[in-house]
Amino acid sequence: MDLEAILTLAERLRTEVRKTVVGQENAVDLMMVGLLSDGHILLEGVPGTAKTLLAQSFAAALSLQFGRIQFTPDLMPGDVLGTNLFNFQSHEFSFTRGPIFTQILLADEINRTPPKTQAALLEAMHERAVTIDGQTYDLGPRFMVIATENPIEHQGTYPLPEAQLDRFLFKHIIDYPNRDEERAIVQRHGHRAVMPKLSEFGVAPVAGVEELEEMRASIEAIRLSDDIVDYVVDLVRATREHPSLQFGASTRAANMIASAARARAALQARDYVIPDDVKILSLPALRHRVVLAPGAEIEGLSGDRVITQILEQTPAPR
Numbered sequence: 001m002d003l004e005a006i007l008t009l010a011e012r013l014r015t016e017v018r019k020t021v022v023g024q025e026n027a028v029d030l031m032m033v034g035l036l037s038d039g040h041i042l043l044e045g046v047p048g049t050a051k052t053l054l055a056q057s058f059a060a061a062l063s064l065q066f067g068r069i070q071f072t073p074d075l076m077p078g079d080v081l082g083t084n085l086f087n088f089q090s091h092e093f094s095f096t097r098g099p100i101f102t103q104i105l106l107a108d109e110i111n112r113t114p115p116k117t118q119a120a121l122l123e124a125m126h127e128r129a130v131t132i133d134g135q136t137y138d139l140g141p142r143f144m145v146i147a148t149e150n151p152i153e154h155q156g157t158y159p160l161p162e163a164q165l166d167r168f169l170f171k172h173i174i175d176y177p178n179r180d181e182e183r184a185i186v187q188r189h190g191h192r193a194v195m196p197k198l199s200e201f202g203v204a205p206v207a208g209v210e211e212l213e214e215m216r217a218s219i220e221a222i223r224l225s226d227d228i229v230d231y232v233v234d235l236v237r238a239t240r241e242h243p244s245l246q247f248g249a250s251t252r253a254a255n256m257i258a259s260a261a262r263a264r265a266a267l268q269a270r271d272y273v274i275p276d277d278v279k280i281l282s283l284p285a286l287r288h289r290v291v292l293a294p295g296a297e298i299e300g301l302s303g304d305r306v307i308t309q310i311l312e313q314t315p316a317p318r
Contacts, residue, residue, distance in 0.1 A: 006215050007269035012206040016061035019201040021054050022188065023181040029267070030170050030284060031058050031146065035212070036219055036263040039169025039256060040125050040145040042110075042160075042288065047150060049174045050185075052106060055146045059104035060198050062212065063205035064142060067102030071113035077120035081130045082137075095132065100124055103140065107147040111157045118164055121145065125167040142209060162247075162291070169256050170281075171288035215266070222262040223272040227317035232257050232278055238310045239286060244296035245306055249289040257285050275316040283307055 010032060017028050027043065031054075034041045043051050052068070059066035069080060082098035099105070100121075110118065124130050128139045147168070149160075165171070177185060207215075232254050240248030261277040268277075283304060290303050 003218065003266060003269040003271060006218060006266050009207055009211065009215070010267045013058075013061050016203050016206055017054070017057045019203055020057045020198060021050050022184045023177050024050065024054055024174065027054060027172050027174060028058065029264075030172050030281075031055075032267060033260050033263045033281070034169050035062075035142070035144055036216055036266070037169065037256070037259040038141075039260060040147070040167060042147045042149065042165070042168045042171040043174055044149050044151050044171060045174030046176070049176065051148045051174060052108065055104065055106045056198055057203055058146075060203045061206055062104075063208040064103040066104045066106070067099045068106040068108060069099050070108050071110050071117070073112060073114065075113045075117050077117050080117060080120050081124075081132060084133055095135070095137075097137075100130060101137075101139065103142050103144065105143070105145050107145055109150060110147040111149040111160055114158055115161060118158065118160060122164060122167060142212060162289075165288045166250060166252060168288060169260060170284040172284050219262050219266045221271070222265050224258060224262060225272070225317075228261070228273050228275065228278065229258065231275060231314070231317050232261070235278070235282055235310060235314050236286075238314055239290050239307070242306060242310060244293055244301055245290050245303075246293040247291040249286050253286060253289050257281060260285065279311055279316065282311055 013032065014025065014028055017024075021028075031041055033039070043054075045051055055068075056066055069075075078098070080098050080100050082096050082101070084093040084095050086092075087094050107121065110121075120130075124139060124143070125145055128141065128143050129136050130139065131137075145168075150157075176182070236249045236251070236254040236257070238248075239245055242248070257278060258273075260281050261273045264277045264281060265271070265273045286307050287303050290307065292301060292303055292306070296306070
């Protein structure tokens with residue numbers, strides 16, 4: 001697939017998602033980059049900001065199977081992955097697949113379930129496979145997790161461990177819409193009290209699995225110069241050396257940023273990565289991978305602010 005075709009397909013995708021969701025352009029772009037670079041995304045936002053509708057619309061516009069798991073404190077790993085059940089007629093165990101067997105998985109309020117269940121996603125997110133009673137089941141190459149969490153409630157939540165957070169390519173903050181966007185949302189959805197069905201808006205698929213595979217193959221040919229590689233490595237290493245950060249980003253973060261930058265370049269119809277690709281993606285790719293030093297928290301600094309400082313201070317190639 002040529003790069004102009006990728007650019008056209010990306011714009012058609014945005015058009016279809018706009019039929020249901022007002023705004024959230026950055027979220028759609030990051031989700032597309034994540035899908036094409038084999039990454040997962042964590043969406044953090046207050047309730048009622050269309051996170052679920054956004055994920056549904058994204059999957060529908062790409063003809064991908066969509067599944068949703070509502071994470072709760074009593075959710076068990078078997079409820080996510082599936083389990084072996086004994087058949088008394090055949091006297092054999094048969095595997096019943098869990099809701100994780102899909103292509104786009106919405107892990108809704110992922111921080112409401114205990115660490116044991118959260119950990120059930122680790123292998124799935126990293127290996128695109130799950131292991132049940134010693135048997136490995138493939139989830140397919142286009143498996144993607146879109147997880148959500150609520151930033152304003154702490155009671156009854158279990159913060160995601162660093163090992164799990166590191167599996168996410170991006171963490172994107174979904175803010176309240178601006179006034180014009182909120183007015184458009186009320187005009188479009190204000191006549192109903194429940195979440196609308198996609199069928200009511202005529203979201204049409206713009207691509208399927210074959211087109212996505214062609215796009216993924218095209219992205220592998222995007223050029224990543226030595227200067228850009230050095231820039232990515234310098235940014236990641238700077239997070240480990242900054243005095244306001246107790247822990248910095250891992251080497252996995254550098255690999256993911258490089259892969260995501262290639263995907264963004266392709267979506268811009270370029271066959272090479274530029275520094276702006278890295279700059280734009282670095283904040284959502286790093287904010288969940290750094291841990292503030294205690295002194296920085298006392299001073300009121302945030303991880304986003306420190307990463308922004310690092311981006312400003314790290315020389316970009318010309």
